[in-house]
Amino acid sequence: xxxxxxxxxxxxxxxxxxxxxxxxxxxxxxxxxxxxxxxxxxxxxxxxxxxxxxxxxxxxxxxxxxxxxxxxxxxxxxxxxxxxxxxxxxxxxxxxxx
Amino acid sequence: xxxxxxxxxxxxxxxxxxxxxxxxxxxxxxxxxxxxxxxxxxxxxxxxxxxxxxxxxxxxxxxxxxxxxxxxxxxxxxxxxxxxxxxxxxxxxxxxxxxxxxxxxxxxxxxxxxxxxxxxxxxxxxxxxxxxxxxxxxxxxxxxxxxxxxxxxxxxxxxxxxxxxxxxxxxxxxxxxxxxxxxxxxxxxxxxxxxxxxxxxxxxxxxxxxxxxxxxxxxxxxxxxxxxxxxxxxxxxxxxxxxxxxxxxxxxxxxxxxxxxxxxxxxxxxxxxxxxxxxxxxxxxxxxxxxxxxxxxxxxxxxxxxxxxxxxxxxxxxxxxxxxxxxxxxxxxxxxxxxxxxxxxxxxxxxxxxxxxxxxxxxxxxxxxxx
Numbered sequence: 001x002x003x004x005x006x007x008x009x010x011x012x013x014x015x016x017x018x019x020x021x022x023x024x025x026x027x028x029x030x031x032x033x034x035x036x037x038x039x040x041x042x043x044x045x046x047x048x049x050x051x052x053x054x055x056x057x058x059x060x061x062x063x064x065x066x067x068x069x070x071x072x073x074x075x076x077x078x079x080x081x082x083x084x085x086x087x088x089x090x091x092x093x094x095x096x097x098x
Numbered sequence: 099x100x101x102x103x104x105x106x107x108x109x110x111x112x113x114x115x116x117x118x119x120x121x122x123x124x125x126x127x128x129x130x131x132x133x134x135x136x137x138x139x140x141x142x143x144x145x146x147x148x149x150x151x152x153x154x155x156x157x158x159x160x161x162x163x164x165x166x167x168x169x170x171x172x173x174x175x176x177x178x179x180x181x182x183x184x185x186x187x188x189x190x191x192x193x194x195x196x197x198x199x200x201x202x203x204x205x206x207x208x209x210x211x212x213x214x215x216x217x218x219x220x221x222x223x224x225x226x227x228x229x230x231x232x233x234x235x236x237x238x239x240x241x242x243x244x245x246x247x248x249x250x251x252x253x254x255x256x257x258x259x260x261x262x263x264x265x266x267x268x269x270x271x272x273x274x275x276x277x278x279x280x281x282x283x284x285x286x287x288x289x290x291x292x293x294x295x296x297x298x299x300x301x302x303x304x305x306x307x308x309x310x311x312x313x314x315x316x317x318x319x320x321x322x323x324x325x326x327x328x329x330x331x332x333x334x335x336x337x338x339x340x341x342x343x344x345x346x347x348x349x350x351x352x353x354x355x356x357x358x359x360x361x362x363x364x365x366x367x368x369x370x371x372x373x374x375x376x377x378x379x380x381x382x383x384x385x386x387x388x389x390x391x392x393x394x395x396x397x398x399x400x401x402x403x404x405x406x407x408x409x410x411x412x413x414x415x416x417x418x419x420x421x422x423x424x425x426x427x428x429x430x431x432x433x434x435x436x437x438x439x440x441x442x443x444x445x446x447x448x449x450x451x452x453x454x455x456x457x458x459x460x461x462x463x464x465x466x467x468x469x
Contacts, residue, residue, distance in 0.1 A: 009133060009158060013174065043174050047158040051178045059157040093157045 031074030107136035219259030253277035294342030348397020434460025
């Protein structure tokens with residue numbers, strides 16, 4: 001079970017709390033976690049990564065275990081602590097705007 | 099008694115203002131989708147409880163929301179707007195080729211007869227259609243693939259398709275406007291398009307009378323005369339009486355003919371409204387006085403409407419989709435400002451009052467006249 005933290009607007013949209021848990025079959029990569037997240041909450045499709053290219057939206061960042069994983073390719077394995085469910089995979093909105 | 103529902107899209111959410119037919123007491127509901135930009139909220143003419151909303155965020159992209167109960171509850175529907183085929187390029191601000199990229203939906207235009215059919219005007223300029231109540235969208239690529247497409251260039255707000263008008267006498271005919279490509283017409287439901295910019299003159303582009311490249315801010319139509327359109331261009335107020343084949347300038351005695359919205363009285367097809375703005379570099383009313391101008395002659399002769407509007411120290415703007423009319427016997431006129439006020443007139447513009455005063459900046463105003 002992978003823990004995923006979501007920013008407030010996406011919590012509202014998906015009607016969930018700050019953290020959700022998703023099952024990932026196979027390798028625990030960034031792409032696999034986002035696939036599982038979008039499968040569980042289809043309303044999030046297109047809000048974290050582009051529908052077509054699957055690229056991360058520019059004003060969102062991915063963090064886990066105090067590391068910025070935003071620029072890692074989607075097939076990179078997440079830290080073991082995330083795979084074990086000890087630490088969350090965090091989707092964070094950039095601090096910008098008015 | 100009839101009722102009025104005013105759908106207000108703002109920089110920080112959507113609001114629904116309701117009143118009975120007297121239009122003197124208003125209830126404000128919202129914000130819906132707080133913190134998101136609501137570019138446009140519009141109801142179906144065929145089912146007034148069916149509403150569509152374009153919800154946008156710089157962080158999270160585009161969502162489309164749908165309500166089946168007049169805006170009390172909402173359901174997110176499909177948000178996938180994919181251009182069909184090779185996307186090609188349009189011109190960037192510096193004239194270099196730039197790939198077409200979907201950014202947001204500026205305008206939603208429900209079908210006049212089918213609540214499940216709705217058109218979406220997008221940035222970068224393209225037209226999308228849903229026939230299943232927003233659960234899926236497909237592009238009408240004939241517009242974006244028009245032979246002039248590679249020449250289109252964004253206005254300051256982006257390359258946005260912001261206006262969609264459906265001819266009530268022939269639903270296959272539609273008119274759209276793009277900043278800064280100009281106005282276009284289809285006679286086959288959106289499969290093919292013709293630029294309709296003959297007669298426009300834009301001094302700020304290399305060829306002032308070019309077939310495309312004009313920064314059209316808004317066009318409006320009266321349902322009884324679908325061949326007559328009124329246009330607020332970047333500068334100039336224009337009209338056509340032949341479905342856009344030729345335009346003539348009707349700015350007349352306006353103190354400035356720069357502005358964004360334009361609309362037509364519900365029952366008087368020659369009575370039109372604009373909100374003059376000082377200039378393209380100073381987007382606020384002249385002399386700090388918020389004045390709607392009305393022409394009862396289809397243009398050229400204009401009168402300022404000021405009663406109830408601030409006549410000093412007012413420096414708001416009124417954006418292109420932020421004016422609408424109701425269909426009560428005494429036609430009501432509504433507009434919203436970037437200062438968060440929504441003004442209403444229950445007497446065709448003779449007098450005004452603020453029906454909401456402290457909203458976020460208003461992006462769009464639509465009005466539903468309820469039975």
